[in-house]
Amino acid sequence: MSFVEVDEVSRVFHKRSLFSKSQGVQALKNVSLSIQQGETYALVGESGSGKSTLARIVVGVDNASSGQVSIAGHQISTSMPKENRRDIQMVFQSPYASLNPRWRVHDLVAEPLRAFGITQGRKATVQRVTELLEQVGLQADDARKFPHQFSGGQRQRISIARALSSNPKFIVCDEPTSALDVSVQAQVLNLLKDLQSELGLTYLFITHDLAVVKTMAHQIGVLKQGVLIEEQSADDLFASPQHQYTKDLLAAAPVLSVA
Numbered sequence: 476m477s478f479v480e481v482d483e484v485s486r487v488f489h490k491r492s493l494f495s496k497s498q499g500v501q502a503l504k505n506v507s508l509s510i511q512q513g514e515t516y517a518l519v520g521e522s523g524s525g526k527s528t529l530a531r532i533v534v535g536v537d538n539a540s541s542g543q544v545s546i547a548g549h550q551i552s553t554s555m556p557k558e559n560r561r562d563i564q565m566v567f568q569s570p571y572a573s574l575n576p577r578w579r580v581h582d583l584v585a586e587p588l589r590a591f592g593i594t595q596g597r598k599a600t601v602q603r604v605t606e607l608l609e610q611v612g613l614q615a616d617d618a619r620k621f622p623h624q625f626s627g628g629q630r631q632r633i634s635i636a637r638a639l640s641s642n643p644k645f646i647v648c649d650e651p652t653s654a655l656d657v658s659v660q661a662q663v664l665n666l667l668k669d670l671q672s673e674l675g676l677t678y679l680f681i682t683h684d685l686a687v688v689k690t691m692a693h694q695i696g697v698l699k700q701g702v703l704i705e706e707q708s709a710d711d712l713f714a715s716p717q718h719q720y721t722k723d724l725l726a727a728a729p730v731l732s733v734a
């Protein structure tokens with residue numbers, strides 16, 4: 476069994492209308508995929524294809540209408556036990572929106588440590604926050620600053636430090652670099668790659684931009700209107716895309732050089 480198993484997941488959103496019966500939007504249709512431990516699975520597709528819906532179900536903040544997800548053998552749902560949640564974290568597209576501007580970096584990174592009871596006492600927490608900041612290329616002193624004192628790329632490093640603080644095994648990265656300049660994107664992608672090899676992390680990487688995943692992904696799945704229409708290893712998909720929709724996504728992708 477793979478580390479992450481998504482098995483026949485469907486999700487229907489019901490929109491209530493005053494004038495007609497409830498209308499259903501089928502955001503995901505029988506999506507199945509698996510991710511090997513220590514690897515990156517990139518899920519690509521246009522806006523509205525269902526990527527974020529799948530991400531939310533995989534981290535257990537939304538439930539599938541049918542089908543199931545398991546990670547490291549544990550069933551994922553909104554009612555899963557708290558101790559299983561610390562193994563799964565998420566890095567979002569916009570570090571501007573996901574970091575509380577009134578909190579210092581120390582508190583942003585330390586919050587999961589407290590929430591999951593990982594460090595005991597102020598000294599141990601400060602020490603762990605320092606380690607985490609250094610791990611993502613920031614400095615111990617940065618803990619005293621507020622998010623607005625950093626560039627976009629540095630803010631995304633703070634989000635990554637926060638995601639790493641609970642020692643997760645699996646991180647869902649939802650468009651983590653799409654709000655950044657191209658040169659900064661490459662730096663953040665390199666950091667994520669380095670952390671993967673150091674810590675053995677497994678990633679689900681969500682993006683509309685195939686260039687971003689060319690050097691990150693082991694396996695790529697293409698989502699169109701809630702259906703996984705194509706799945707190949709990254710090398711094979713770039714060499715011989717099968718579906719016209721994938722060819723169009725490839726043609727639209729700019730070149731991004733990542734070491």
Ligand SMILES: Nc1ncnc2c1ncn2[C@@H]1O[C@H](COP(=O)(O)OP(=O)(O)OP(=O)(O)O)[C@@H](O)[C@H]1O
Nearest residue numbers: 488500502520521522523524525526527528529683
């Ligand atoms: N809470 C919701 N209620 C109703 N419909 C929803 C809800 N969330 C998503 N949808 C619908 O489900 C479909 C898939 O949306 P989703 O956000 O998963 O796509 P996406 O590929 O992540 O797009 P984007 O890249 O723009 O975030 C869309 O038609 C969207 O309108």
